[in-house]
Amino acid sequence: MLKKLVVAAAAALALTAGVGVGTASAAPVAVLGGGSGILIADSSGKGKFDCTLTTVGTDNAGRLVGITAGHCGVPGDLVGAEYLPDAGAVGRIVSSVGGLDYAVIEFDRNRVAPTNRVGNxxxxxxxxxxxxxxxxxxxxxxxxxxxxxxxxxxxxxxxxxxxxxxxxxxxxxxxxxxxxxxxxxxxxxxxxxxxxxxxxxxxAVFDDINRGGGVGTGFVPTP
Missing domain, CATH: 2.40.10.10 (Trypsin-like serine proteases)
Structure with missing residues (x-):
């Protein structure tokens, strides 16, 4: 039996839907990269799932973008850093594709410091x-x-x-x-x-993103 790997989130994010991507804030900055634990919440901030970030980088419009599994959330869901829940919502899922099972996250550049190394x-x-x-x-x-x-x-x-x-x-x-x-x-x-x-x-994920256009097109991982 094929089993997906989400785990129910333990808590809601400190910041809710009123905080938009790109809005400056005095909240802590989260360091995130491929392998970081992320919290997924609905638009009210209610916790849904804990998942793992695949990678962080920049698309051809200069947006800070992350990728994760598609079954982790749907467009409009909020994204937080598991290790730094006080940072609240630092991004938002903007698209989720069931067939290839990936989701695209747009992060707030004022709230996230991207890294290319997590763990080993x-x-x-x-x-x-x-x-x-x-x-x-x-x-x-x-x-x-x-x-x-x-x-x-x-x-x-x-x-x-x-x-x-x-x-x-x-x-x-x-x-x-x-x-x-x-x-x-x-x-x-x-x-x-x-x-x-x-x-x-x-x-296959990046080819699909590039065919569709929008957030994540031309994605380049953080060096």
Whole structure:
């Protein structure tokens, strides 16, 4: 059985829908990057899910943008930093695509300091997944840094299966080959950390964003 990896959020965000992206604030600045834990809340600030950020970067309009798993939230949902809940809502989901299971977040540049390193994962570029029997790794808010053998695209295009350990809350976690971002964590088959991890190839995500236009088009990860 394919199981998605969201975990119910424990608390509401301190700031609610009245705070828009791009509004200056005296609230703390959150340092966020691929592998950071994020809190998702509805437009009233009521907590929904805890997930993991895939990456942070800039699109061709100069917006600060993040990516996470699509099942983590819907357009209009608020996004906060799990480690710094007092910072409140620092971004908002602007689009969510069910097929490839990714969501685009627009962050407030005054509230977020982007980084390319979280835990043991550093992202220096974007590329293609490793093939069997290569090794890939991920960083997640629940299980941290774990690595495993790559099985490849076994059942469907744009999805790569690995033996990386993932559990609830790791949804959206960056999957890397070395320091190259190649995918995101979306689900597992059967039993967490035993059944294979299922991840969406990041090239497919960015190609889809670029075809649709809007927030995230021309995305370049934070160097």
């Amino acid at each position: 994962v550093t992202i220096t570029g974007v590329g293609e997944p490793a093939t069997f029997p290569g090794i890939m790794c991920k960083e997640g808010r629940t299980t941290g840094n774990t690595c495993g053998i790559t099985y490849g695209e076994l059942f469907q295009n744009d999805r790569t299966y690995t033996q990386i350990c993932v559990q609830q809350g790791d949804s959206g976690g960056p999957v890397v080959a070395g320091t190259t971002l190649v995918g995101m964590v979306n689900a597992y088959l059967g039993i967490p950390c035993i059944g294979p991890e299922v991840g969406t190839n990041i090239r």
